[in-house]
Amino acid sequence: MSATTAGAAPAPRRSGSLARERRWALIGAYVALAVFVVFFMLPPFHMLITSLKGSAEIADQTGNPWMVRSPTLENYRDLLTAGNYLTFFWNSVMVTACVVVISMVVSTLAAFALARMRFWGSQTLATGVFLTYLVPETLLFIPLFQIVGSLGLINNVWAMVLIYPTLTVPFCTWIMIGYFASIPKELDEAALIDGASHLQMLWKIFIPVALPGILAAMIFAFTVSWAAFIYPMAYLVSTDQMVLTVGIVSDLIRADTFQWGKIMAGALMAALPPLLVYAFLMDYYIAGLTAGATKG
Amino acid sequence: MAQVTLRKVVKAYEGDVQAVKGIDLDIADHEFVVLVGPSGCGKSTTLRMIAGLEEITSGEIAIGGEVVNDVPPRDRDIAMVFQNYALYPHMSVFDNMAFGLKLRHFDKAEIKRRVDEAARILDIVPLLARKPKALSGGQRQRVAMGRAIVRNPKVFLFDEPLSNLDAKLRVQMRTEIKKVHQTVRTTTIYVTHDQVEAMTLADRVVVMNHGVIEQVGPPQELYHCPATRFVAGFIGSPGMNFIPARLENGAGALRLHLPGDIVLPVPADRTGRYGAHAGRPVLLGLRPEHLTESRNTDRPNVAPFPATPEVVEPMGMETLVHFRIDGAEICGRIDPAVPAEPGRPLPMAADLNHMHLIETESGRVL
Structure with missing residues (x-):
């Protein structure tokens, strides 16, 4: 009996090895995420530190650049009370709001038509819409300069409302085609039988059901519009027409004088709206609203 | 309520593939007719043509004596229950059932009365405030039926409504569907591939194969006097x-x-x-x-x-x-x-x- 026991191979401890594997996987994940967070959070942290320093402290080469000796809100106060920062901010808000609205209206209608109303050439058209997104803005801004010029909109902030949708609409349409296509066909057939017109179907069924996709597209349009640099750099000249991205660098950098404290404060404040938008919309974005539509 | 008539109805797709090859069928007022046959026999296509979800290639479909070939689904006064329920996921059970009535501008009191009555018939009154995702498969199917009942349409169309349910629930819901039909008496066209469902539910069974009707008749007639080898083999379990x-x-x-x-x-x-x-x-x-x-x-x-x-x-x-x-x-x-x-x-x-x-x-x- 004892000989048998001694000769038998020990049973593999599967559950133990699984738990060990899981622990190592977790440790690996934490380490990778920590490196990722440090790497990407260092620049904003440096911006924050610099924005809280006075000009003299920034210029002082002796101290530790990651520490603030005498913190001050002077940079923020100056930006918000004097200069053109608020004008830039308001222009950015106005342009972005208009671009988001225009992009969403155009791309929702386009995506609905391309995804659901089968017509001759709809597939080719859908691919064509996406292909236009692949042309980089660095190539487009020169020919677009001609168009904007012929419309008399050079150095006019409203030109941005006209131009940005060329970047946002194709991609937003593409995102939404995917979302609309994932909605079961029976849902629109049920709506048709219930008596809905195509517009009612879009408004009462598709938009609420595809809300995560619409929010994803909205976040994209917002980000593109808020962060656009090349077009405003090329077409906007005077400070009253500028948006934040070009306003900060044009107004706060004079020849070789860099107002680092204000630049950092201005950039941090400019990053706030996207942060807020992401924070509030993320939950909706992630929520799977289609659960329960069909057999699940 | 109404009779439904199909005259030489053909459905052809690109490449001259005929899904339905010129069928004739008369469905009487109040009748419960089941279209049954194997996959690809054209039964669902026929139902979808009656619903107006598929255009017909040639022939004529009439509901209540009126030819509806070119009438859109919303004007055909039909209601349809789908295999995967097709409930609106963002709406409560009440709103799902009321949706068609709201679009037709019924007043609120009438909508409430109809939804409550349908909910009572289907025993889903406690579920009215819930969203579809909080319902079981059987409950979702009841809601889908409720959505059809509240409309009080001329014709009910069922497209394999029990296929997604487990065997026990299927038997239970089959009885429910029969009870509902005995209560509301609306002309019903029901598609299934399950001959047991066809036999138990139908006043008349239409057996289809390869886009044609093999035989039409009451379940017992089909069972005892099949017209073709296909019908003889398809009806009955185990088969002939x-x-x-x-x-x-x-x-x-x-x-x-x-x-x-x-x-x-x-x-x-x-x-x-x-x-x-x-x-x-x-x-x-x-x-x-x-x-x-x-x-x-x-x-x-x-x-x-x-x-x-x-x-x-x-x-x-x-x-x-x-x-x-x-x-x-x-x-x-x-x-x-x-x-x-x-x-x-x-x-x-x-x-x-x-x-x-x-x-x-x-x-x-x-």
């Missing part, structure tokens, strides 16, 4: 047995010569019907319940024959035995009290009062 045979005329009586030197006498009252086919190969069709253990063989037209079961399936109320006659797989139903074992010879008897003879080439039941 088909045994290749030769019909011979000898000494004024017809006999069936089966493989394995089995000779069965054809009932005298069928001689006139089958006489012209003497000398030709035919298929003998016999349902499993007419192939039993050898008992009552003194009854007229019950012929004994030897068999050796290969598989024995006790079902409780009966036992199914599977054996072969010269390669043809045969299923019989025997009394569960009869001892049957695979490999042990079991004398069987064929009740030829219920036999069918099928023309080999055309598949027509003689």
Whole structure:
């Protein structure tokens, strides 16, 4: 009996090895995420530190650049009370709001038509819409300069409302085609039988059901519009027409004088709206609203 | 409520593939008609053409005497229940059921009255505030039916509504659907591939195959008097047995010569019907319940024959035995009290009062 026991191979401890594997996987994940967070959070942290320093402290080469000796809100106060920062901010808000609205209206209608109303050439058209997104803005801004010029909109902030949708609409349409296509066909057939017109179907069924996709597209349009640099750099000249991205660098950098404290404060404040938008919309974005539509 | 008429209805797709090949069908007011057939037989396409979700290539569809070929689905006054329920996921059960009424501008009190009444019929009153994701499969199917009922349409269309439910719930919902129809009496067209559903629900069953109607009739008629081999084999579970045979005329009586030197006498009252086919190969069709253990063989037209079961399936109320006659797989139903074992010879008897003879080439039941 004892000989048998001694000769038998020990049973593999599967559950133990699984738990060990899981622990190592977790440790690996934490380490990778920590490196990722440090790497990407260092620049904003440096911006924050610099924005809280006075000009003299920034210029002082002796101290530790990651520490603030005498913190001050002077940079923020100056930006918000004097200069053109608020004008830039308001222009950015106005342009972005208009671009988001225009992009969403155009791309929702386009995506609905391309995804659901089968017509001759709809597939080719859908691919064509996406292909236009692949042309980089660095190539487009020169020919677009001609168009904007012929419309008399050079150095006019409203030109941005006209131009940005060329970047946002194709991609937003593409995102939404995917979302609309994932909605079961029976849902629109049920709506048709219930008596809905195509517009009612879009408004009462598709938009609420595809809300995560619409929010994803909205976040994209917002980000593109808020962060656009090349077009405003090329077409906007005077400070009253500028948006934040070009306003900060044009107004706060004079020849070789860099107002680092204000630049950092201005950039941090400019990053706030996207942060807020992401924070509030993320939950909706992630929520799977289609659960329960069909057999699940 | 209304009758539905289909006249030479054809549905062809690109490449000249015909899904439905010119069918004619008359469905009476209040009738419950089930379209049944295997996948790809054209039953769902037919239903979708009646709903207006598919355009018809040629022919005519009329609902309540009015031709609706070019009428959009919302103006056909029909309601449809889909296989995957198609509930609006962002709306509560109440709103799902009220949606069609709101679009038709019914006043709020009337909407509430109708939804409450439908909810009462379907026993879903406590669920009215819930969203579809908080419902079980059976509850979702009830809501889908409620959405149809509140509209009080001329015709109900059901597209395989029970296919996604488990077996037990399917039986329960089948009874519910029948009860609902007995209550509201709306003309109903129901599509399924399950012949048991078709038999249990229908006033009349329409058996379709390859885009044509094989036979239309009440369930019992289809079961006992199938018109074609396809219908004979499709209706009934387990299916009808088909045994290749030769019909011979000898000494004024017809006999069936089966493989394995089995000779069965054809009932005298069928001689006139089958006489012209003497000398030709035919298929003998016999349902499993007419192939039993050898008992009552003194009854007229019950012929004994030897068999050796290969598989024995006790079902409780009966036992199914599977054996072969010269390669043809045969299923019989025997009394569960009869001892049957695979490999042990079991004398069987064929009740030829219920036999069918099928023309080999055309598949027509003689």
